[in-house]
Structures are given as structure tokens and as C-alpha cells.
Amino acid sequence: MNLFRSEEHARRWPSFQAKAEHGFITLGQLAGFFGTETRRHMLDADYLSTWFPRRGAERRAYLERIGKTTPFWLGTPDP
Amino acid sequence: MxxxxxxxxxxxxxxxxxxxxxxxxxxxxxxxxxxxxxxxxxxxxxxxxxxxxxxxxxxxxxxxxxxPPLNNLPTQYRVTVRGEQRWFAQCGFEATSVTWLFPGETVRIDAPCPDCGDPVSVEMRDGQILWVDPPGVVGHLNYGFGASRGRPSFL
Structure with a gap:
């Protein structure tokens, strides 16, 4: 999970996987994806027991909202 | 447990x-x-x-x-707060979450582009992106999420 100067730079990267052509995400979307509610409680005393367990559903909901619904993004098995 | x-x-x-x-x-x-x-x-x-x-x-x-979002083992994602670079993010994606660990502070992320080595820099505060250089910076997921992909998720 890397940051590149542009999509062209990512495609030129020798380790770029052909299957990862749809692995791009804008910086704004990324900030949203990693800025959902649970992320704002990482310093709370009950983060591990209360907030972290909610993270998976929250991530999935965000990905669906921005249209990233493939197994590649959702972490579900390939069809 | x-x-x-x-x-x-x-x-x-x-x-x-x-x-x-x-x-x-x-x-x-x-x-x-x-x-x-x-x-x-x-x-x-x-x-x-x-x-x-x-x-x-x-x-x-x-x-x-x-x-995460921080790494104890150094990575290429250097994090600077209050002019001090003492932190590293787990990966480029988690780097955008470090802002939530430093409320009210400007958090700067500096990393070399994996392709060319030229700098990628982002500044955030309380989840908002304040500054990006170059403006076209993008995130890229190379292996997909999920254990079935068979590679570490941070790649």
C-alpha cells in the first residue's frame, strides 16, 4: 500500500501487478478511508475492546460508498 | 484470552x-x-x-x-510533527491515519516514490489534507486486501 507521485509512476514501478490496475485510490478517498469514526478513537482507553472490532464493517461501508466493491478491495474470495 | x-x-x-x-x-x-x-x-x-x-x-x-498506523521498524514513510521526524507509518495508506494520533497538530508525511525515488509529501491536520506535493499523488494497493491474496497486506 504505497503512495506514488502519479498513476503513471505506479504503472512504471517494476513491482506493479497487472491485476492491480484497479488498485488506485485518490488521496482524498484514502484520507476518508483511513479517517472513519473508529480511527478517531485510537487513543481512547477502550479502543481495542470497543472501537477496533467495529473497524471492519466501517471500512467495508466506506469502500462500498466510493464504489470499490470488488474482491480485490473488500478482501473477499475471488469469484 | x-x-x-x-x-x-x-x-x-x-x-x-x-x-x-x-x-x-x-x-x-x-x-x-x-x-x-x-x-x-x-x-x-x-x-x-x-x-x-x-x-x-x-x-x-x-x-x-x-x-499501525505507526511502525516500530522504520519504513520509507517518515512522519514529522512539530518539526521532529521521529515516527514511521506502517505503509502509505496508514500514513493518512497518523493525523488522528496528533490532534490539532500538523502531521507531515515524506516518502520516496517507489518508482523514481523523487519525494512525495503530504501534510494533514485533524484528518484534513492541507498540502500535497506533487498534486497528483495517489494511493495504490498492489495485492488486494484479504489473506487469500497470499501477500502481506501492507505491500
Missing amino acids: ADAGLMDRMFQRIMRGLVDTGVAPHYAERARALGVSVEEGRQLLHGVMEAYPIGWLHPETDYIASF
Whole structure:
């Protein structure tokens, strides 16, 4: 999970996987994806027991909202 | 599984330690403060890492390697706060979450582009992107999420 100067730079990267052509995400979307509610409680005393367990559903909901619904993004098995 | 309250306290001490110093504390340093023996502290650490599987210990050790969004093992994602670069993010994606560990502060992320080595820089505060250089910076997921992809998720 890397940051590149542009999509062209990512495609030129020798380790770029052909299957990862749809692995791009804008910086704004990324900030949203990693800025959902649970992320704002990482310093709370009950983060591990209360907030972290909610993270998976929250991530999935965000990905669906921005249209990233493939197994590649959702972490579900390939069809 | 250890007591949930103790697990929460161990988690918080690790995260706070990383935020305050840039380095994750060793379990032996935390055990007494938590009122447990050193060995119980070690088991507690393993319990925390099991409950927080997006982080990991260095293989075959009890040393914290990654505790996202920060990394105890240096990565190319350098994090600067208040003019001090003492932190590293787990990956480029987690780097955008570090802002939530430093409320009210400007958090700067600097990394070399994996393609050309030229700089990629982002500044954030309280989740908002303040500045990006170059403006076309993008995130890229190379292997997909999920264990079925067979590669570490941070790649």
C-alpha cells in the first residue's frame, strides 16, 4: 500500500501487478478511508475492546460508498 | 484470552509510547505499571497482537515491528510533527491515519516514490489534507486486501 507521485509512476514501478490496475485510490478517498469514526478513537482507553472490532464493517461501508466493491478491495474470495 | 481491561491498558500504553517517543515500549517496561509479572506482561503483549492482527511482532521474537498506523521498524514513510521526524507509518495508506494520533497538530508525511525515488509529501491536520506535493499523488494497493491474496497486506 504505497503512495506514488502519479498513476503513471505506479504503472512504471517494476513491482506493479497487472491485476492491480484497479488498485488506485485518490488521496482524498484514502484520507476518508483511513479517517472513519473508529480511527478517531485510537487513543481512547477502550479502543481495542470497543472501537477496533467495529473497524471492519466501517471500512467495508466506506469502500462500498466510493464504489470499490470488488474482491480485490473488500478482501473477499475471488469469484 | 487475558482480561479485556488489561488488554486495553496494554494497547493504550503501546500506542501512547509510540506517539510520545516514536518507539514502542518493551513489555517488561509496562508490566509493573499494569500490576502484572514480566511473564504475564509478555503474554499480554501476545494477546494484544492477536486481538490487533493488523500489527505484528518481528518473527520469532517478542519485539513489536508494526503497530499501525505507526511502525516500530522504520519504513520509507517518515512522519514529522512539530518539526521532529521521529515516527514511521506502517505503509502509505496508514500514513493518512497518523493525523488522528496528533490532534490539532500538523502531521507531515515524506516518502520516496517507489518508482523514481523523487519525494512525495503530504501534510494533514485533524484528518484534513492541507498540502500535497506533487498534486497528483495517489494511493495504490498492489495485492488486494484479504489473506487469500497470499501477500502481506501492507505491500
